Amino acid sequence: MNSVEVRVVGKPEKLFEKVFEKVVKDVVDKKVDEALKASLQLLATARDQALASIEKEVEEILRAAEERLKAHESSLEARLRVEIARLKNEYVNKAVEEALKRFRDTVPEEKYREILRRMLKNGLQTITVHTRSAVIVPAAKDVELIQSILPEVEREITGLSVEISSKTIDSIGGFIVQSRDGRISLDYRLETVLSEALDRARARAMKELFG
Known part of the structure; x- marks a missing residue:
């Protein structure tokens, strides 16, 4: 039986080194690709989360602005209702x-x-039920008239x-008539005496003017 002789040309360690480098390169390239893909995926996820966060923030700002506006x-x-x-x-x-005023001037x-x-x-x-001494404080327009009337009333x-x-x-x-010490005061101004009539006039005017 004839034997077969195998010859290795060159140095075996060089061949092994080249093979090893190629294997390592393939592995490294694969790992780099995987890492790159993972990084891109993380970036995409982070981007989506950031966009969602921004959208939520914008919605909250707009909602708060809408509530403030309302x-x-x-x-x-x-x-406006109060002012009207x-x-x-x-x-x-x-x-x-x-x-x-017209009533006072036209009567x-x-x-x-x-x-x-x-x-x-x-x-x-x-x-007189409360005091024996009284003071009359007249409206400026009625001073002279009250001065002329008082003696007649005092006789009664x-x-x-x-x-x-x-x-x-x-x-x-x-x-206004009041006790001398000022503790009792009775208001006989026209505005007070005619207050009920004036209130009715106000109500009627409000209804006729503004419905």
Whole structure:
């Protein structure tokens, strides 16, 4: 039987080294590819998470802004309603006040004098229950008229000392009668005496003007 002789050309260690390098290179390339893919996957995941986080943040900001806007709108509406109501009341009050001034200026002098005399008599009779000394504080426009009426009224009331104050009150007409110590005070200004009628006039004016 003939034997076969195998000859290795060159150095075996060189061949082994080349084979080893190729194997290592393939393994390294594969690992690099896998690492790169993993990194890209991580980046994609991180990007998606970042986008989701940003979208959520934007939604929360927009929601908060919308809530603030609604609250602001509600506040504006409430303030607008209050302001409209205030303007309506102011307009009606001015109209009623003007009507009251016209009443004071257009009522015939004798008729107004009689109205004032009755109010003065009623006020003094009422205050005698509490005191024997009273002071009348008149509206500026009615000082002279009250001075002329008081002697007539005093003759109808006994046991009461009355004087007219040098001070006056800010009123369209009428007076305030009070005890000398100021503890008791009765308001007979036209605005007060006619308050119920004025309230009815305000309500009617509000309804007719604004529905």
